[in-house]
Amino acid sequence: MLTGKHVALYVSGGIAAYKAAYLVRELIRQGATVRVVETEGAQAFVTPLTFQTLSKHAVYTDRFAQLVPDQVAHVELADWTEIALVAPATADLIAKIANGIADDFASTALLATTAPKFVAPAMNVHMWQNPATQRNIATLHADGIQVIEPVTGFLAEGYSGKGRFPEPEQIVAAVTANLAATDTSLPLHGQSVLVTAGGTRERLDPVRYLTNDSSGKMGYAIATAARDLGAQVTLISAPTALSVPAGVTYVGVDSAAAMRAALLQRYATAKIVVMAAAVADFRPAAVAENKIKKTATDYTLTLTKNADILAELGQLKQQQFLIGFAAETQNLLTYAQKKLAAKQADMIVANDVSQAQAGFNHDTNEVTILQPDQAPQQLALASKAVIAQQILQIALKQL
Numbered sequence: 001m002l003t004g005k006h007v008a009l010y011v012s013g014g015i016a017a018y019k020a021a022y023l024v025r026e027l028i029r030q031g032a033t034v035r036v037v038e039t040e041g042a043q044a045f046v047t048p049l050t051f052q053t054l055s056k057h058a059v060y061t062d063r064f065a066q067l068v069p070d071q072v073a074h075v076e077l078a079d080w081t082e083i084a085l086v087a088p089a090t091a092d093l094i095a096k097i098a099n100g101i102a103d104d105f106a107s108t109a110l111l112a113t114t115a116p117k118f119v120a121p122a123m124n125v126h127m128w129q130n131p132a133t134q135r136n137i138a139t140l141h142a143d144g145i146q147v148i149e150p151v152t153g154f155l156a157e158g159y160s161g162k163g164r165f166p167e168p169e170q171i172v173a174a175v176t177a178n179l180a181a182t183d184t185s186l187p188l189h190g191q192s193v194l195v196t197a198g199g200t201r202e203r204l205d206p207v208r209y210l211t212n213d214s215s216g217k218m219g220y221a222i223a224t225a226a227r228d229l230g231a232q233v234t235l236i237s238a239p240t241a242l243s244v245p246a247g248v249t250y251v252g253v254d255s256a257a258a259m260r261a262a263l264l265q266r267y268a269t270a271k272i273v274v275m276a277a278a279v280a281d282f283r284p285a286a287v288a289e290n291k292i293k294k295t296a297t298d299y300t301l302t303l304t305k306n307a308d309i310l311a312e313l314g315q316l317k318q319q320q321f322l323i324g325f326a327a328e329t330q331n332l333l334t335y336a337q338k339k340l341a342a343k344q345a346d347m348i349v350a351n352d353v354s355q356a357q358a359g360f361n362h363d364t365n366e367v368t369i370l371q372p373d374q375a376p377q378q379l380a381l382a383s384k385a386v387i388a389q390q391i392l393q394i395a396l397k398q399l
């Protein structure tokens with residue numbers, strides 16, 4: 001998403017300025033060319049030499065230092081910029097942007113920039129909550145500037161509150177998610193994609209449940225890949241340890257029944273539906289109101305079959321391209337072929353979860369793609385992010 005993009009990073013004078021050094025690294029890792037502007041305050045925290053070394057470009061600090069005689073530096077930078085990112089943004093710099101003040105290099109160049117602007121505030125919770133700051137933030141929103149909200153957590157002041165600078169990866173993800181959502185040339189622009197992820201929890205009593213080994217990583221990778229193709233993604237997820245990808249609508253569910261209800265509510269308008277969740281086939285026949293006590297030596301648990309969501313969606317199918325997953329430990333292709341036909345799916349992604357490096361919990365996967373009337377297609381071992389992109393590319397060819 002950021003490959004070859006010109007990113008101007010504006011660093012202002014907050015304690016989070018040190019994290020901007022990591023942000024430069026992350027932007028470059030994502031393929032961007034980065035130039036850095038520092039306010040005077042920022043230079044008190046991190047020297048320009050740090051940013052110059054990381055970005056391989058002189059840092060802009062002084063609005064009257066015209067290093068190239070035939071160029072006005074702030075205008076040259078403003079015209080070069082494809083993405084302007086203010087991170088961390090102090091309350092002071094936010095106030096200047098909101099009010100069109102141009103009294104140093106950063107505020108002047110920002111006023112001259114027509115590129116999309118992203119502002120990531122970081123400050124003390126009381127500075128953040130101050131009505132003046134909130135008024136300025138509302139002005140940024142009204143002016144079409146994207147505000148990457150600070151997070152709640154431990155602040156440099158020694159107490160907790162909202163105002164923390166998000167991690168550099170989260171900031172870059174928020175920028176790329178916004179760019180993907182607004183890029184009309186992307187193949188899934190404006191299309192609704194539903195993705196399920198994680199292992200459902202089937203409750204036994206108030207403190208116990210039945211679940212499985214699914215980590216949710218494959219579903220989350222698909223949600224991210226669909227977002228990067230411009231889709232409006234809804235991720236219906238059973239509990240996982242993963243962070244929700246930026247720009248994705250999250251619907252948290254626990255049981256198979258709750259996942260089914262969430263899917264059916266959104267199915268009619270979906271273009272692509274990817275069932276990457278490991279949905280429990282059975283649930284306890286009864287949920288005990290209180291914790292089951294260990295009175296007997298044996299305990300027999302009666303299970304009831306859950307609804308077959310994929311088959312149900314297959315029957316209701318209209319314009320949707322329906323993708324199911326088949327995780328097996330034996331006879332993979334035979335079971336997966338049967339599933340493809342029985343569920344009326346458009347694609348089954350089959351993976352042998354008994355293999356090292358593939359399936360549950362791994363960061364990599366190795367899968368076989370089955371489609372009606374087509375030869376099976378093997379996708380070699382790769383990260384789940386790459387496998388997710390490949391699955392969606394194959395689906396796109398059929399759409």
Ligand SMILES: Cc1cc2nc3c(=O)[nH]c(=O)nc-3n(C[C@H](O)[C@H](O)[C@H](O)COP(=O)(O)O)c2cc1C
Pocket residue numbers: 011012013014015016039040041042089090091092093122123124127
């Ligand atoms: C140690 C220290 C930490 C600061 N941290 C922040 C901060 O996190 N966020 C903020 O908005 N201001 C913070 N300030 C206040 C700004 O540095 C001050 O408002 C300054 O004028 C900002 O200038 P600039 O916006 O041009 O960088 C801090 C000041 C000091 C001395």
